[in-house]
Amino acid sequence: MDKYQEWLEKALQNLPRVESDRERLKIPEPEVVTAGTRTVLKNLKAIASVLNREPEHLMKYLLRELGAAGSSDGSQALFQGKFTSSVVKGRIERYVEEFVKCRSCNRPDTRLVKQGRIYIMRCEACGARTSVRNI
Numbered sequence: 001m002d003k004y005q006e007w008l009e010k011a012l013q014n015l016p017r018v019e020s021d022r023e024r025l026k027i028p029e030p031e032v033v034t035a036g037t038r039t040v041l042k043n044l045k046a047i048a049s050v051l052n053r054e055p056e057h058l059m060k061y062l063l064r065e066l067g068a069a070g071s072s073d074g075s076q077a078l079f080q081g082k083f084t085s086s087v088v089k090g091r092i093e094r095y096v097e098e099f100v101k102c103r104s105c106n107r108p109d110t111r112l113v114k115q116g117r118i119y120i121m122r123c124e125a126c127g128a129r130t131s132v133r134n135i
């Protein structure tokens with residue numbers, strides 16, 4: 001543990017327990033629209049920003065998990081194929097479990113840091129570092 005984390009730990013211990021709201025992540029409802037054989041996720045960027053992740057990273061995950069081709073302009077996502085909002089939501093929840101929540105303390109206050117070819121998830125709450133798989 002480095003000095004900053006030590007300091008952070010102490011500061012956090014001295015805070016009144018008001019963090020219960022922060023611990024629970026409020027993921028925006030996915031705004032999903034299907035048009036013909038395509039599906040648009042209108043708030044990709046908004047969801048990614050709540051999760052503190054790059055929209056591109058979330059997009060890559062969704063494409064892979066949905067097994068679909070698609071593209072994103074950084075704000076919205078377009079998928080080839082029809083997917084309901086509950087399907088998309090389920091995938092986003094899985095993304096959160098794997099790429100956002102700390103494996104040690106289960107809080108969502110984490111960052112993804114790329115180190116060489118691998119991603120490390122670093123928890124701002126407890127300092128834990130875990131490697132996550134490449135998408």
Ligand SMILES: [Zn+2]
Pocket residue numbers: 102103104105106107123124125126127128
């Ligand atoms: Zn943690």
